[in-house]
Amino acid sequence: MNNQQMMQRDLAHLWHPCTQMSDHERYPLIPIKRGDGVYLEDFDGKRYIDAISSWWTNILGHGNPEIRDAIKDQLDQIEHVIFAGFSHQPAVELGEKLAALTPGNLNKCFFGENGSSAIEIALKMSFHYWRNAGKTDKTKFVALKNGYHGETLGALAVGDVALFKETYAPLLMEAMLVDSPDCYFREAGESWQQYTERQFVAMEKMLAERHGEIAAVILEPLVQCATGMRMYHPVYLKLLREACDRYGVHLIADEIAVGFGRTGTMFACNQADITPDFLCLSKALTSGFLPLSAVMTSDAVFNAFYDSYESMRGFLHSHSYTGNPLACRSACATIDLLLRDNWLEKNQRTQQLLRHALEDLQDHPNVAELRQTGMIIALEVVKDKASKTPFDWRERRGLRMYQHAQQHGALIRPIGSVVYLMPPYVVSDEQIATLTEIIRTGLPLMVQ
CATH class of the missing domain: 3.90.1150.10 (Aspartate Aminotransferase, domain 1)
Known part of the structure; x- marks a missing residue:
């Protein structure tokens, strides 16, 4: 052939x-x-x-022989099992590793099958959290211009790439877009930090005026990848975390493309020493061997859903291959190699x-x-x-x-x-x- x-x-x-x-x-x-x-x-x-x-x-x-061998070993045990009502060792170990590795208090892990799935999960979790908290007006999402978060309908709605989005506009919820801190457009002699701080004014204004209806802000930390590797200073993340706390708004960090060392630190959020409310991971999570994503969040978010079945407060979201053992095993091997070597x-x-x-x-x-x-x-x-x-x-x-x-x-x-x-x-x-x-x-x- x-x-x-x-x-x-x-x-x-x-x-x-x-x-x-x-x-x-x-x-x-x-x-x-x-x-x-x-x-x-x-x-x-x-x-x-x-x-x-x-x-x-x-x-x-x-x-990579060690990741490949880990998957081969897992094939001899279990290739897949429903993740509702059942569990398995690779998923448990991966959840433990991610909780230890990710910033701050992100102790809870919800698995998806790809990056777009992770974004959908985070958007739904944030919306549902506020509903469970009795703040039913908080239904909107703020995103950065020139951002990209995937191509399922929710992910597409919070992106801003006309090539992908315009055709499907009638199908999409409306996101609130704010000017990007993308430092390509800084003035001559202006530093990345100065420009980034100047660009944050638009985000501050949006949150100050409309926080009562905003569930979350979503962004790609440090690098807007799919729109040309446009980059900005970590100070934006610090300012945004402070503002989200001040106005009672969630922060969703889409580290699908930049997580696991791409930006020079394990996670881009590390460079601003901040912890998002939701951290979306995929791509390098398994070093490209198998599709898998994860949304990391806090005990506080998890506890807002924890109640009797009759309360209808549970997060009833699922994918057939949620927590696939082969994918989880490849992710565990990837993390082990990143740290060991x-x-x-x-x-x-x-x-x-x-x-x-x-x-x-x-x-x-x-x-x-x-x-x-x-x-x-x-x-x-x-x-x-x-x-x-x-x-x-x-x-x-x-x-x-x-x-x-x-x-x-x-x-x-x-x-x-x-x-x-x-x-x-x-x-x-x-x-x-x-x-x-x-x-x-x-x-x-x-x-x-």
């Missing part, structure tokens, strides 16, 4: 995500046969460095290497900004640097980099004209050099 044969079989039946399928008439689909460390290998034997960790999931390398400490050197390898591109006439938070680094490629005028999205400049990277043995998938790297933590110095050289040679193709 070769690439062409596998591609033909695929296109006969499969519909791929985030894809205009007619593109594959011109741009060949790449069927992957196996993975090893940072590499993906297709059916023709060509290897690609996975520079985006397969949509930001695979932090410890494809085929000191990946947060090792990543500090990798972060510096990434910055050093690309920092001179800040002077490129078509690079408006080079920005980095932890293991995420991004280049904002524009038509005009001085005015930050973007290229017309219909020109699909990022596709040129995507194709160039494929030709040279890497998976780099720009977001519009934002070129970013978010590699597995096991990436080597040599592989970073290869990736950054691909970006250097691909940049002229994007802007010519």
